[in-house]
Amino acid sequence: MFEKILIANRGEIALRVARACRELGVRTVAVYSVADRDSAVVRLADEAVCIGPPEGRQSYRNAAAIVEAARRTGAEAVHPGYGFLSEDADFAEICAENGLVFIGPRPEVMLALGDKARARALMRDADLPLPPGSLATVGTAARARAVADEIGYPVIIKCAAGGGGRGMTVVWRAEEFGPAYDRTRSAAQAVFGDDRVYVERYLAHARHVEVQVLCDGHGHGVHLGTRDCSVQRRHQKLIEEGPAPGLSTGTLDALAGAALRGALHAGYTGVGTFEFLVDEAEGFSFIEVNCRIQVEHPVTEMITGIDLVHEQLHIAAGVPLRLRQEDVRISGVAVECRVNAEDPDRGFAPAPGRLARFAPPGGPFTRVDTHGYPGYLVGPYYDSLLAKVVVWAPDRDLALGRMRRALHEFDVDGPGVRTTIPFLRRVLDDAGFRRGRYSTGLVDRMLAVADPPAEPSRRPSAVRPAAPVAGKGVPAAPRQGGPAARRGGPVVEGVAAVRRGVPPGTANHPRRTR
Known part of the structure; x- marks a missing residue:
């Protein structure tokens, strides 16, 4: 296993990776933009390096700054999370040429599968059905x-x-x-x-179903079941659940088998997701591969008991896959709701602001992955995802009831802040969704219907006194008490640029045309 890993991301996924590393005894380096100086992962990581201004291209997409931060801190590997550089084959190659392990598939595999047209041809050769x-x-x-x-x-x-x-x-x-x-x-x-x-x-009434796969560098792989991701607006997912409801066992098995066959044919390594469209007759077609950890990976973790980030780290370190297909057991039902800082009443427009109150739900079989806290500033620079609420239950009805309860408990408020919670509750109450008979057109159908009586996006302030806001008489929470702060560990305020094998101080690595 690695001794030190750099996390090339931000928000809840950076925090998720840092926690997995802590559990495995691996030291972590967080990178952050100026806008994320007070982020939770900076508090939790062993070291933290500022890599640039708020704009993503100058910080979290700045391969040169990230590679130099890894070299200067002695990190052996880079975990890209999702988004930003996570599916950038050039970045994976740059890491390799600078002696860093990229925690993900090999650059040539990522390049082939990341090009959607090339991926179609490759999956045809693996005998996967195509639209x-x-x-x-x-x-x-x-x-x-x-x-x-x-x-x-x-x-x-x-x-x-x-x-x-x-x-x-x-x-x-x-x-x-x-x-x-x-x-x-x-x-x-x-x-x-x-x-x-x-x-x-285009299949107007199709389901969007995906299969999680896990493959090592020794030619072995397993699938970890299905997730349904059909609740979307503008192709962005809002609710995911696993296993996919309303499909026969034969269809679920066929989807999983096709995904694993495609992954092994492509020489895939690490955690990956194969996405399919499923029609009303349960015929299915391959659409794309996501060469990274998914936002919705907790759904699979809850129904299998397998920590996907742990597995990523072991595979990247060269450890043979520790699972066989017969070891994978799907138990119960898990549902995930994405709580975004968006206003559904204004077309899901971003609704940034400082969180005066932030109290995620708890209770049995309830998991919340979030980087939010009272006083945290939800800025305008990045994705609006604020939290992921995930529940597990033995059956779907109980899981949906548990999610309704969890969303009712979620207390979030702040000047200008709106969230998707009221709309998520509407979806959970939709008759077609409750029956498990819905498609990717569900959200558009709901938005086309006359709006119901307004439900407040924020709970009344009488529920709980507003917490003091950082900068209003109390210090910002994440900058206190973390390993780096307690030990006087390095919180570096800037790095020079680096490109392949060239000393720091040179220009950013030029992106190749592909």
Whole structure:
């Protein structure tokens, strides 16, 4: 096992990785932007290094600053979490060339699976079912339109380099295709630096079901069951549950087997997620691979009892997989709700602010992964995810009841702060959701219905006195009492740039075109 790991991320996932490392006796280095100086992971980590200003490209996406921070602190490996550089094959290669272990798949595997069009071709070779559409990217509007006309509308235009729910446009009628194609390519170039797209048949009433896989570097792998992620808005997930409800045992087994077959065919290592669309007849099609830990990984951990971050660390250290497929047991039902600092009444617009009150729920079989605390400033620079509430129960009805109770308990308030909690409670009360008969169109359907009587996003202040806010007479909580602070450990306030094998002080590593 490693002695020291640098965590190249922020928020609740950085805290999650730091805790796993502490349990395994591994020392940690946190990196943070100026905006995250008072983050919880800075308190918990053994060392902390400031890597730049708030803007992500100058801090958490700054490969040069992260690599130098790892070299200066003596870290042996880098855990990228999710988002930012977690699926950047160039970053994984830079880590390797600087003597650092990237905790994730090999760069060439990540490159192949991260390109959605290449991944389709690779999974076809592994005999995974694909939705009708172009096997490769389409280079011209005429070719793309011909594919769409052949497979029939509606279709979805996808960026080959897309991810995280971005870079997709649904086209319902042929006359809308040309403008949609141009918009998608322009957006792909602007966001991803790559304007290649491909076309698939769009399944309007499909379920979004994913399979967690775990593979070592010795050719062994297991699947850890399914998760349903169909409750989405703008392709961003709000609620996840496992195992996927309402599907036959045969379909669940077929999905899991296909995912593991695809992972082994691709030479995958580490934790990964294979995503599928499942139609009303339980036919399924592969859509993409996420080459990283998922936001919703606690769902799988709750139904299997397997710590996925522990497994990531062991695999990256070269340890053969300690599990066989027969060792994996799926028990009960787990549900996760993402509590975002967003206002559902304003189209889920970000609603940042300082948390005056922040009291997550507790109780039996209830887990909350969060980096929030009273006085924490939810800034405008990053993803709005504030907390993940996860519950487990022996059956789905009890799990949903437990989640309703947990969300009712969650007390969060602050000037300007709104959360998704009221909307999540609406989804839990939806009749189709309760029956386990829902699709990716659920949220759009709910938003199209006349709004119910307003439910406050914040609980009345009479429930609990507001906690004092950091900077208003009390010091910021995360800067006190952590290992680095107690021992006088290094909290470095800046690093120079570094690129492959070049001494600090040089320009950032140039990104290759791929």
